[in-house]
Amino acid sequence: MALQSSKTVYIACGILIVVSVLYITANAVPIWATRSVGSGTTTVGLWKLCVKIEGTSECVGDGSGVDDKTMATRAFITICCILAPLSAVSILSIILVNENLKKRMSLLAKVLAIASAISGIIGVGLGISMVVDIIKISNATMGVSCILAIIALALNLVGAIITFLIE
Numbered sequence: 505m506a507l508q509s510s511k512t513v514y515i516a517c518g519i520l521i522v523v524s525v526l527y528i529t530a531n532a533v534p535i536w537a538t539r540s541v542g543s544g545t546t547t548v549g550l551w552k553l554c555v556k557i558e559g560t561s562e563c564v565g566d567g568s569g570v571d572d573k574t575m576a577t578r579a580f581i582t583i584c585c586i587l588a589p590l591s592a593v594s595i596l597s598i599i600l601v602n603e604n605l606k607k608r609m610s611l612l613a614k615v616l617a618i619a620s621a622i623s624g625i626i627g628v629g630l631g632i633s634m635v636v637d638i639i640k641i642s643n644a645t646m647g648v649s650c651i652l653a654i655i656a657l658a659l660n661l662v663g664a665i666i667t668f669l670i671e
Contacts, residue, residue, distance in 0.1 A: 518594035519663035526656035535647035556560030591616035
């Protein structure tokens, strides 16, 4: 039998709020891969490429020269940025709705949490593949955004499992 405590609801909601923040940060911060050469540092993100030389930093958007892997990573991570907060809100709404809607809201929360986790698996997997390609070409290192996305995915899976314990 599934757990019916509000404690489980709050734990799942809290985890998915943290997941939301991590996915949004990983999507926005342009540090998926980093390369240092001499006094300069180049960072590659999903949306920008930044070069910092002797304290001066300049970022440019990737524009139309983006490969399919980066575009797919952008899409799936952005989907995670939408679905993870929606799943947290739907979990929290389970406490606030009347008894007639609890079962439907519980089902919605489970579907959103699983959809977010599946999108995360695809997006983070593609992102890691993108970073590995960059590392092979330019001797770069994995950046903090990629690590945040991996942590978000792990927590997303935990949150989805806990969501299934909600009745």
